[in-house]
Amino acid sequence: MVGKTRCCMDKGSLKRYPVFLFELISSARFAVLITTLIIFILLLGLFIPQRPFMTFKEYGAWKRSSPRSVEVLEALGLLHVYSHPFLTILSVLLLLSVLACTLKRLPEVRERLSPRKSSLLNGPQTLRMEIPHVGERVLERLGDSLRKKGFRLSNGEDGFEAVKNPYSCLGSILFHVSFLLIMTGAIISMRTRFTGTLILSEGQPFLGRMEQFYGASGVLSGDELSHLQFLLEKVSPSFDEAGNVIALSAQIRVLGKGKARVIGARVNRPARSGPYEIHLKGFGYCPLWILMDAEGRELDGAYVNLVVGGDREDSFFIPDPRSKEGKGYRVSVLFYPDFVKVDGHPSTQSFYPMNPYFYLKISKDDRLRYQGMVPAGERVSFDGFQLEFREVRYWAKLGIVKDSGKGIIFFSFLVGICGLLWRLLFYRKELLVIVKGEKARDLILLGSSDLFTALFKREIEELLNFIKEP
Amino acid sequence: MEPIFFTLTVILYALSSLLYIGSFSFKKDRIAEGASFLLTVGLLTHTVTLIARIASSGHIPVVGNFENTLTGSWFIVLFTIMVTKRWGLRFIGISTVPFCLLMLGYGWMRGTDVEPLTSTYQIVWLYIHVFFAWCAYGSYTVAFGVAVLYLLKEKKVSEGKKNFLQGMPSLDLLDELMFRYTIFGFIAEAIMIAAGSIWASRLWGHYWGWDPVETWSLLSWLVYGNLIHLRLVFHWKGSKIAWYLIFAIIAVIVSFWGVNIVMESVHNFKLS
Numbered sequence: 010m011v012g013k014t015r016c017c018m019d020k021g022s023l024k025r026y027p028v029f030l031f032e033l034i035s036s037a038r039f040a041v042l043i044t045t046l047i048i049f050i051l052l053l054g055l056f057i058p059q060r061p062f063m064t065f066k067e068y069g070a071w072k073r074s075s076p077r078s079v080e081v082l083e084a085l086g087l088l089h090v091y092s093h094p095f096l097t098i099l100s101v102l103l104l105l106s107v108l109a110c111t112l113k114r115l116p117e118v119r120e121r122l123s124p125r126k127s128s129l130l131n132g133p134q135t136l137r138m139e140i141p142h143v144g145e146r147v148l149e150r151l152g153d154s155l156r157k158k159g160f161r162l163s164n165g166e167d168g169f170e171a172v173k174n175p176y177s178c179l180g181s182i183l184f185h186v187s188f189l190l191i192m193t194g195a196i197i198s199m200r201t202r203f204t205g206t207l208i209l210s211e212g213q214p215f216l217g218r219m220e221q222f223y224g225a226s227g228v229l230s231g232d233e234l235s236h237l238q239f240l241l242e243k244v245s246p247s248f249d250e251a252g253n254v255i256a257l258s259a260q261i262r263v264l265g266k267g268k269a270r271v272i273g274a275r276v277n278r279p280a281r282s283g284p285y286e287i288h289l290k291g292f293g294y295c296p297l298w299i300l301m302d303a304e305g306r307e308l309d310g311a312y313v314n315l316v317v318g319g320d321r322e323d324s325f326f327i328p329d330p331r332s333k334e335g336k337g338y339r340v341s342v343l344f345y346p347d348f349v350k351v352d353g354h355p356s357t358q359s360f361y362p363m364n365p366y367f368y369l370k371i372s373k374d375d376r377l378r379y380q381g382m383v384p385a386g387e388r389v390s391f392d393g394f395q396l397e398f399r400e401v402r403y404w405a406k407l408g409i410v411k412d413s414g415k416g417i418i419f420f421s422f423l424v425g426i427c428g429l430l431w432r433l434l435f436y437r438k439e440l441l442v443i444v445k446g447e448k449a450r451d452l453i454l455l456g457s458s459d460l461f462t463a464l465f466k467r468e469i470e471e472l473l474n475f476i477k478e479p
Numbered sequence: 480m481e482p483i484f485f486t487l488t489v490i491l492y493a494l495s496s497l498l499y500i501g502s503f504s505f506k507k508d509r510i511a512e513g514a515s516f517l518l519t520v521g522l523l524t525h526t527v528t529l530i531a532r533i534a535s536s537g538h539i540p541v542v543g544n545f546e547n548t549l550t551g552s553w554f555i556v557l558f559t560i561m562v563t564k565r566w567g568l569r570f571i572g573i574s575t576v577p578f579c580l581l582m583l584g585y586g587w588m589r590g591t592d593v594e595p596l597t598s599t600y601q602i603v604w605l606y607i608h609v610f611f612a613w614c615a616y617g618s619y620t621v622a623f624g625v626a627v628l629y630l631l632k633e634k635k636v637s638e639g640k641k642n643f644l645q646g647m648p649s650l651d652l653l654d655e656l657m658f659r660y661t662i663f664g665f666i667a668e669a670i671m672i673a674a675g676s677i678w679a680s681r682l683w684g685h686y687w688g689w690d691p692v693e694t695w696s697l698l699s700w701l702v703y704g705n706l707i708h709l710r711l712v713f714h715w716k717g718s719k720i721a722w723y724l725i726f727a728i729i730a731v732i733v734s735f736w737g738v739n740i741v742m743e744s745v746h747n748f749k750l751s
Contacts (some may be wrong), residue, residue: 037712044705051698055691062689091689204684253595276598277681288684410684418686422673429669433662433707460711461659463651 034102035109043103050099054090057082061089104192111185118178121437136456136466140473143452148444150476151452155440158472168442168452177459180431187425191418198414203227209241210295210312210404214264222409229411237285237409238264242271244292244403248360252318259289259405279410288408293317294344294362295404296385300327301395308394314404317344318360327396329373338378338391343368346401348384355382362401371396436460440469481531484524485549485587491521492556492580499573506643511569515560518572522556529553538596541609546594548586550609551735552579554617562621566648566656570631571624578620585736604678611671616731618664619703622657623728626721629653633718654717657724658710665703672696695734702730 033039060068072079079088086093152162152169160171205225207215215221217235240262247256258275263282272287274280280287294317299310308330315323320343328337347359348366355368364384371379371391379391388395436459443453458465495517502510529549532540540546559575562568633650635642648656675693680686687693706723709715715723 037708041705041708041712044701044708048698048701048705051694051701054689055694055698059689249595251595253597255595255597256601257598277602277678279681279684286684288682290683408684412685415680415686419673419677419680422676426666426669426673429666433666460662461655463649463655464659467652 031109031113034105035113037110040103040106040110043099043106047096047099047103050090050093050096053087057087057090059088059090061091100192104189107185107188107192111182111189114178114182114185118182121178122176135458135462136454136469138454138456138466138469138473140452140454143450145450147476148442148450148452151442151472154472154476160438160440165441168444171440171442173438174431174435175437177431177435177437180428180433180435183428184425184432185428187421187428190421190424194414194417194421196414197417198412201227201411201413203229203409203411205409206290207407207409208314208404209407210314211241211244211402213312214238214240215407223406227411236265237282239282239287240264241405241407244405246292246360246403252360254292257289257292259407261287274407279408284411284413286408286410286412288410289405290408291406293404293406294346294365295402296344296365296367296398297400297402298325298327298340299397299399300330301388301397303390303393303395305395310399312402312404315342315344317342336373338371338373340396341370341372365398365401367398369396433460438465481528481535482591484528484531485583485591488521488524488528489580489583491517491524492576492583495521495572496576496580499570499576503570503573508569508643508646511572514572514576515563515569518556518576519560522553522560525549525553525556532593536593536596538600539606541605542596542600543592543594544589545586545591547609548582551613551616552582554613555579555582555620558617558621559624562625562656562660566652568625568628568647568653568656570628570644570647571621574624574627575620599682602678602681604674604681608671608674608678611667611674615664615667615671616735618660618667619699619724619728619731622660622664622724625653625657625660626724629657629721630718630725633721650717654720657720658707661703661706661724665700665707668696668700668703672700692734695730699727699730699734702727 058067058071063071082088086095090096152171155171156162158173160173161175162169162171203225204227205222207221208223209215215238217232217238219225219234241259242262243260245256245258245260246254249255256275258273259280261272261274261280261282263270263272268282272280272282274287274289276289279289294315295312296315297310297312300308302308309328313325315325317323322341322343324339324341326337327340328335343355345355345357345366345368346362346364347357348364349356349358355366362385366382366384368382369379369389370377371389373392379389381389383389383398385398385401388397438456438458440454440456443455445451445453454469456465456469495514498510498514498517502508502514529540532546532549536542536546540550555575556579559572562571628644628647629650632644632647632653635644636650647653672693675696676686679688679693706715706720706727709723710720
């Protein structure tokens with residue numbers, strides 16, 4: 010019987026499918042279910058370590074310690090929860106749900122916005138109060154007080170009607186529209202976003218070449234990036250006594266015909282060049298090392314970006330010009346930007362490279378070839394070579410961002426917050442005041458409030474107590 | 480001056496908590512009034528502590544765990560006093576004041592050293608973000624407190640006995656107050672998330688990065704958003720909402736306290 014019903018569906022029931030689907034998607038139950046599932050997925054992402062947030066080293070260590078569980082989690086896609094297709098599907102369903110809810114509410118909103126007779130007389134009023142024997146003065150004061158509270162009054166046959174925030178239902182539409190805008194912005198972001206990290210030293214240009222990026226994600230069409238060319242002219246950090254960076258700025262010269270100009274980037278204040286934002290994300294010291302032979306002839310040299318400071322040691326590699334197998338020297342560096350001796354120990358009196366000193370350990374084939382302190386501009390000798398640090402500059406970590414969806418997202422935040430405020434703080438309140446009798450008047454108050462009945466009742470009671478006072 | 484007033488504040492809040500618990504245990508309304516008085520004095524010393532902190536650090540106390548808990552608990556106590564005065568909810572402090580004490584203890588244990596306002600913090604969005612964060616968590620905590628009171632009062636009402644909670648607002652009003660403070664929190668949290676997102680975009684170049692703190696904030700916002708839907712669409716009321724709020728506060732506690740302890744977060748705002 011069931012099978013027969015299924016195979017013999019008439020056109021009418023087929024037509025009902027879209028209606029059923031719309032009803033399902035626009036139902037609040039569906040929205041709550043989807044939201045709950047999204048919450049669940051987000052929770053999973055918080056409790057299961059996520060691969061994109063782990064370094065190779067961390068991931069490797071975890072994989073070695075529990076290979077089976079990593080394998081299972083990886084197979085289930087639980088190591089990439091935030092980019093998992095299931096979350097994308099849920100987001101799309103939420104988007105559809107919001108869209109359907111908004112469409113479904115439109116007739117109701119239109120109905121509420123249209124000028125109409127109060128439904129409080131016949132409708133399911135939520136508040137009813139009767140006040141016997143009131144004078145003309147009380148009625149007048151009630152009207153005045155309601156007006157002061159922001160109610161709009163309109164006279165009727167037996168009294169008046171007071172309404173406050175009649176359009177608050179539009180807030181709900183605004184809020185739901187903001188969701189759609191956020192989703193639209195997020196989709197545009199996903200499709201158009203480009204981010205890249207550059208590490209440049211002072212005086213080094215970026216020539217719009219992909220290979221200059223330290224890391225990049227996103228897509229750029231054709232030679233789009235070639236329109237972005239600039240030179241990092243200057244990096245200016247400011248430190249407090251403890252070495253905390255209290256300000257950091259960079260001076261950037263935009264290159265290109267007719268484009269040449271100087272722009273500034275600061276932490277929290279990215280520079281702009283066309284559709285690109287240039288974010289200043291960090292900095293470090295960048296000494297120029299020169300390798301010379303015993304007679305002082307220059308053999309090699311380069312600027313090297315060091316991550317040093319305090320007791321932090323960094324190292325770099327110098328190729329041995331005599332080695333045919335590509336061997337070389339590992340140079341470990343402790344850096345003192347403004348060298349001073351405190352109680353016989355090396356220290357720095359500031360973090361500006363005013364008097365730079367390097368504590369070096371030079372080794373090759375696991376054998377130490379040199380160890381000692383050297384100021385910038387002086388040479389050290391080892392294995393028939395001389396090494397000198399000629400100058401110290403700064404390097405900067407720059408983030409290059411192009412994101413066309415961001416503006417829409419921020420605009421939708423504004424729309425959403427306005428919607429929330431309108432719907433939830435400035436909600437609709439209605440009061441119908443009916444006057445009965447000629448001389449000894451009785452007042453009947455019928456009221457309703459969108460969100461808070463007891464609070465509204467209390468508000469009206471307080472108002473009545475106030476106006477009854479002599 | 481700051482340590483003296485901080486200690487004084489903790490002592491006053493501790494005494495206030497004891498009195499709240501005592502008033503509840505001995506069913507004496509007047510003891511709760513004493514607790515409210517001590518709480519108000521505590522708020523004054525708390526305010527002096529904040530001013531002293533601003534004087535010594537040179538910035539609004541929003542950097543580091545100690546300053547965050549100091550400011551956050553100030554907001555919660557302020558909200559508690561306002562709610563007590565406005566709605567006559569004398570016993571609300573029974574849940575919110577011990578909560579603040581725990582917060583202050585946590586902040587103190589994490590170190591009270593003044594942290595500088597480094598370059599990453601120098602943006603107006605920080606103040607908007609933090610201000611609304613505390614408004615949100617203050618409102619949620621008050622909603623939680625009202626929920627506890629609702630359940631206590633409901634129990635007494637169902638037993639049908641005369642009790643000391645009779646002087647408090649009706650169950651209907653408590654029910655609406657729970658929802659009202661949830662709404663305040665929800666709106667404030669929405670502004671907090673939006674401001675944080677704009678700040679992140681200025682600082683890191685991305686407005687959303689699925690960082691644990693961000694994700695937990697979104698999660699708690701969705702949890703409270705769900706509650707609003709359940710109320711408006713499915714007409715959830717009374718004890719259902721109260722129990723929901725008691726569980727929902729966990730999301731708030733985790734996003735504020737838990738995440739930074741358990742997981743690595745970009746919310747340490749260090750430059751590379």
